[in-house]
Amino acid sequence: MDKQIIVQTKRLTKHFPVGGGQFTALRDINLTFSKGEFTGVVGPSGSGKTTLLNIIGSLDAPSEGSVTVLGKPVEALTHKQAADLRCRHLGFIFQTYNLLPVYTVYENVEFPLLLLDLSAKEREEAVLQAVESVGLMPKLKSRPAQLSGGECQRVAIARAMVKKPAIVLADEPTANLDAENSHHILQTMEKLNTKFQTTFIFSTHDDKVIQYLRRKITLEDGEVAEDQEAGIRDQEEEG
C-alpha cells in the first residue's frame, strides 16, 4: 500500500535578492515526504536546508514551482492561512530551543494549545502527556534558566508535539548539545515518531543525527544531490 504523501515539492526554486542581483538558494527541487517519515535534509552551510524547511513550514513561499503541505499549496496561502497551518499541523524545533524564558516548562508546552480552541482540562491533559513523553515531569514548574541544554530541547520537543502535529520540522536540533544529550533527544523523537506516526524532517549536518535517519536527502548548492531512502543506521549496523 502506498504511503500517504503529506508534503510534495514540484520544481521548487527559491531566489533571494542579493545586492543588485539574486541568489538561488533552491533549484528545481522535486521531493515527496510521507506520513511517519524520519528524514534528514543534510548538506553544508548555504546548501539550502533551512530555506527548504522554511518553505515546508509555510514561513516562506517558493519563487517558482509549488509546495503542497497536507494538501495545501504553500505558495497560495495568505499569512493567516499559513499561520493556521502552522498552528494546527506543524511543530518546530530550533537549534537554540527558543523557549519563553519567563514561563515554566508547563506553560511553555501549553502555549501552542492556547491558540487552539481547547478547554483548560484538555490543555492540561495534553501538556502532561507531552511532558511525560519527554521525561520531564519532575521539572514541570521549572523555568528554562533552571534546565540544562538537553532538558530545554526536550521541552522544545514537548512543545512541538503537544498539539500532535502531522509534521515536525527540526532545524539543527542537536547543534548545541553534547553527544549524550543528542542521542537522548534523538531517541525521544524517534519514539514519538513511532508512537504518533508524526513526520519528522530535520535539517542537519550532525553525524549523530544522520545515523538515526531513515531517509537522508543531501542538498548541494540548492539542488538535491542524493536521496537515500534506506534505514541508514540499520544498514550501517548491519554492514
Place this chain on the structure above:
Amino acid sequence: MIRFLIKGLLRDRSRSLFPVMVVAIGVALTVLLQSWINGVMSDMIRSNANYSTGHIKLTTRAYAANEEQNPNDLALLDAGPLTDRLQKKYPGLHFVSRIRFGGLLDIPDEQGETREQAPVAGLGIDLLSPGSTEADRLNIRKSIIRGRMPEKPGEVLVSEDLARKLAVGPGRAATVLGSTMYGSMAMHNFTIVGTVRFGIAAMDRGAMVADLDDVRRMLDMEDTAAELLGYFDDGQYRDTAAVRIVAEVNAAVDNPTDEFAPVMRALRDQNDLAEYLDLAKNMTRIISGVFVVAMSIVLWNLGLIAGLRRYGEIGVRLAIGEQKGHIYCSMLLESVAVGLLGTLAGIAVGLIPAWYLQEYGVDIGAMMDNSSMMISSVMRAQITVQTFLIGFVPGLLSTVLGTALAGTGIYRRQTSQLFKELEV
C-alpha cells in the same frame, strides 16, 4: 491567552517594572516641569491680579487715567448697588471693593509725641465681613510674621520691613495722616496687631493693610470704592472671557466720555501686562512643548526597544502559528498597560514635588530687594488640569507609538526574513 500574556508581563521585570519606571520618571519630570513653568510664568499675572488689577477692574475713567496717584477723589460712588448689579449680571465672577491710599504712618512715644514717621502705601480691603475672601486672596494669614489678623475695627497690619524700620510690633498704636476724598486732612488712629511679609518686594517695603470700612471712615469715602475688582470663581484668569465681559460692560455705559463714567479694564489692559500675558502663554507652551517632545522621543525609543527586544519571542510565537495581527495587538495592549501604569505613577510622583513647590515655593527674595515689580519673591509651581493631562502625551501616546512602530516589522517582512532577524 490574555492571562498567559499578563503572567509573562508581570514576571519579566525588564518588560514591566523597568519600562514602567522609565515612563514614570519621564512623566514625573514632565509634570514637575510643566507645573513649575506654569507657576513661574503665571506668578506675575497672579500677583498682579490678586494685589492690583483683579481679573477685571472697574474704576471711573478719570481714576483709570491717573491710577498711579491713587486719586480717591475720583472714586466710584454707590459702590454697594453697583457691586450688586455686576454680581447679578456676572455670577461667575466675584466682585470686591478696594481703596488704595498714601499717607504718613506716625508712631507715637509714651507721651503721645511723634517718635517715628514713615510713608505708607495703604490698602483698604474687606477684612472683617463674614465670608470675605480678600484675606485669602492676598494670602494674608500665611504672610503674618508677628501678631495676628485684625479682628475688629481699628486694627491694622503693617509690613514686617516697615515695622522693623519703625521699631514697632503688634499692640502698638499708630496714626495715619493723609487726605480725605474731598481734599481735607485725614487723621486716624489704628492699633497694629500684626506684621506681614507678602513676598512681593514692592508691597513689603511700606504696606499697611486695613479694613475697608476703617479706610472709608478715615477718607470720608462712605459707600465708595476706588476700585471694584472682579475675580473668576476658580481663581484662574481667563483672558478671552475677561475681554468679552469688559467689552459688554463698557458698551453699556451711557456717557462714556464723562470722566466719572465707569470704565472696566481686563487684566491685560493694565500695568502693561498684555505683552507679558501673551509671552507667558507662549513661553509656557514652548518650554512645556519642547520638554514633552524630548520626553516623547525618549519614551518612544523605550517602546521601540521594548518591541525589538522581544523579536525572539515574537519569532517563536509566529512559528507556533499565532497570527501576526494577534501578536501586534498583544504588543500594543501590553504597551498601553505599561504606558498607562507608568503615566499614572509618574503623575502621582511628579505631583508631590509640584505640590511642595506650589505650597512652599523657592524663595528668591535675596535677589528682589530693590525690585518694584509686582512679582512674588517666592517662585511657586502651579498645578492645573493640564498638569494632570500633559503626562499622557509622552507616557502613554509615545510609548504606544514606539511599540506600534517597532511592531510594524512583523508586517513589513516575509516571515522567513523576520525569522532570520529574530535569530530563531
